[in-house]
Amino acid sequence: MKLTRRHVLGLTVGAAAFAVAGARITPALASVEDTDKSIMDFTGGVAPGEGKITLTAPEIAENGNTVPISVSVESAMEGDDLVESVIIFADGNPSPAVATFHFTEMSGAALATTRMRLAKTQNVVAVAKMKDGSFFMDKKQVKVTIGGCGG
Amino acid sequence: MASKPRIKVPKSASAGEVITIKTLISHEMESGQRKDKDGNPIPRKIINKFTCAFEGQTVFECDLDPAISANPYFEFNAKVPASGTFKFTWLDDDGSVYEAEEPIEVK
Amino acid sequence: MKRLLIAGVALVAGLAATSWAMAEPVDDTLEIDGKPMITRTKAPEGHPFDEVISGWHYRETETRDLERDTFENPAMVSVEDGEVLWNKVDGTAGKSCATCHGDAAESMKGIGARFPKWDADSKKPINVELQINKCRTEQMGAEALPFDKGGQKELTAYIKHQSLGMPVSIDLAEGDMQSWWERGKEVYYTRTGQLNLACASCHEVGVGKFIRADHLSQGQINGFPVYRLKSGFTSLHNRFRGCIRDTRAEMPKAFSDELMALETYVTWRGTGLSVETPAVRP
Numbered sequence: 164m165k166l167t168r169r170h171v172l173g174l175t176v177g178a179a180a181f182a183v184a185g186a187r188i189t190p191a192l193a194s195v196e197d198t199d200k201s202i203m204d205f206t207g208g209v210a211p212g213e214g215k216i217t218l219t220a221p222e223i224a225e226n227g228n229t230v231p232i233s234v235s236v237e238s239a240m241e242g243d244d245l246v247e248s249v250i251i252f253a254d255g256n257p258s259p260a261v262a263t264f265h266f267t268e269m270s271g272a273a274l275a276t277t278r279m280r281l282a283k284t285q286n287v288v289a290v291a292k293m294k295d296g297s298f299f300m301d302k303k304q305v306k307v308t309i310g311g312c313g314g
Numbered sequence: 315m316a317s318k319p320r321i322k323v324p325k326s327a328s329a330g331e332v333i334t335i336k337t338l339i340s341h342e343m344e345s346g347q348r349k350d351k352d353g354n355p356i357p358r359k360i361i362n363k364f365t366c367a368f369e370g371q372t373v374f375e376c377d378l379d380p381a382i383s384a385n386p387y388f389e390f391n392a393k394v395p396a397s398g399t400f401k402f403t404w405l406d407d408d409g410s411v412y413e414a415e416e417p418i419e420v421k
Numbered sequence: 422m423k424r425l426l427i428a429g430v431a432l433v434a435g436l437a438a439t440s441w442a443m444a445e446p447v448d449d450t451l452e453i454d455g456k457p458m459i460t461r462t463k464a465p466e467g468h469p470f471d472e473v474i475s476g477w478h479y480r481e482t483e484t485r486d487l488e489r490d491t492f493e494n495p496a497m498v499s500v501e502d503g504e505v506l507w508n509k510v511d512g513t514a515g516k517s518c519a520t521c522h523g524d525a526a527e528s529m530k531g532i533g534a535r536f537p538k539w540d541a542d543s544k545k546p547i548n549v550e551l552q553i554n555k556c557r558t559e560q561m562g563a564e565a566l567p568f569d570k571g572g573q574k575e576l577t578a579y580i581k582h583q584s585l586g587m588p589v590s591i592d593l594a595e596g597d598m599q600s601w602w603e604r605g606k607e608v609y610y611t612r613t614g615q616l617n618l619a620c621a622s623c624h625e626v627g628v629g630k631f632i633r634a635d636h637l638s639q640g641q642i643n644g645f646p647v648y649r650l651k652s653g654f655t656s657l658h659n660r661f662r663g664c665i666r667d668t669r670a671e672m673p674k675a676f677s678d679e680l681m682a683l684e685t686y687v688t689w690r691g692t693g694l695s696v697e698t699p700a701v702r703p
């Protein structure tokens with residue numbers, strides 16, 4: 164493309180307009196520290212272990228408004244081998260809390276899917292609380308893309 | 315517009331079978347983070363709790379925060395011991411309670 | 422000024438770099454509740470493309486999956502609201518849509534694939550939204566629904582959903598449809614706004630490229646009203662206006678002659694694609 168002065172000016176305006184259209188109000192976002200603190204509040208200070216819990220989330224979300232997430236925890240869901248709850252956090256949202264799932268023996272399986280909001284690219288964290296007092300954690304980064312089309 | 319909640323429960327199951335249930339309710343899930351045209355904050359109004367019970371026994375519950383998307387969707391499992399009815403409840407910040415029921419037959 | 426120019430050149434370079442990013446439409450097949458959809462088909466004669474491709478192929482996996490199952494599709498609550506309106510008596514004649522048209526599954530089948538069509542009374546193309554208003558004012562003794570209000574989107578989606586899977590095919594031989602098609606074509610290729618963009622700039626010349634992270638599709642309208650992850654349930658004329666606003670141009674009014682011509686032309690550009698209403702898009 165041959166760049167004339169007119170072209171450059173036109174495109175500068177265009178690019179600037181796109182930049183303005185893309186600007187959005189960014190409220191104070193939760194920090195990784197807030198999330199870590201929330202995890203500790205949930206576990207009562209116990210550091211969660213690895214394994215048992217799987218968090219499924221898209222690597223790239225086309226829009227942060229509706230991001231499907233699933234959690235699944237290995238458990239017989241009977242007697243002492245029971246998942247009591249799974250808490251979900253997002254470490255880059257205005258507040259880290261997303262949801263808490265509560266399971267019972269009637270759940271049959273510790274599995275749940277929902278759709279969540281992500282303000283930007285960040286980590287989603289899931290922590291499972293087992294009946295025996297142990298905790299397990301999984302974490303996935305979701306990249307949130309920002310489209311060019313405001314319509 | 316107030317829509318009926320959408321619920322998907324199999325019509326029948328075998329005794330002790332673990333089934334999948336899906337629910338979706340129409341709700342804007344106003345996060346409390348947004349501002350109106352005049353710059354005033356729009357107050358939070360979300361569904362803050364969802365429960366599913368079978369014949370009075372809790373199957374699954376969820377505490378929701380404003381990070382849950384509009385039209386909250388849940389997919390979860392349930393063990394079906396016998397024929398009976400699932401009861402679903404959504405609690406709104408404004409005190410409203412939305413309820414629905416779905417029967418299942420054990421063959 | 423020099424500084425601005427340098428900034429401009431940097432931005433141009435940035436834009437040019439992103440405009441080189443291309444991605445093919447995803448190779449996948451769409452079945453909705455097991456019903457096969459035509460999402461790629463040979464273009465009609467005189468079409469600028471060899472193949473017309475549904476916007477579904479330009480979306481990420483999770484977005485595509487939302488459309489496969491009518492339970493998971495977030496717009497289906499709105500379609501169900503439309504069904505309630507279909508059966509709701511309104512106006513001085515004491516009628517609902519169902520009073521005359523009965524079961525929409527029977528009477529409305531194919532409507533979503535054939536509109537807009539020629540309306541001899543107004544001597545203009547008529548779309549589903551305006552046909553609803555015509556019925557309301559002429560048959561029901563009810564007020565016309567204002568743009569995007571009073572359940573217009575919901576009822577339109579409910580009616581179009583009855584044609585789910587049927588290939589889009591509008592009759593340009595009827596009345597003066599051909600000249601409205603010509604007029605719509607002119608709108609499609611006319612650059613507007615401070616950004617100096619035509620519909621064709623993004624959806625024909627730029628198809629497959631990225632505007633920031635948005636993968637540009639052919640701009641097909643076979644799934645409207647759609648559920649946008651960004652803004653929820655969205656009508657066609659709202660989307661047209663949004664696109665035009667993004668070019669920094671004055672927006673024509675919904676259902677204006679300009680946009681009715683555009684709807685006629687763009688519907689034709691998707692000839693042969695299945696009606697996907699309500700589609701799911703970012």
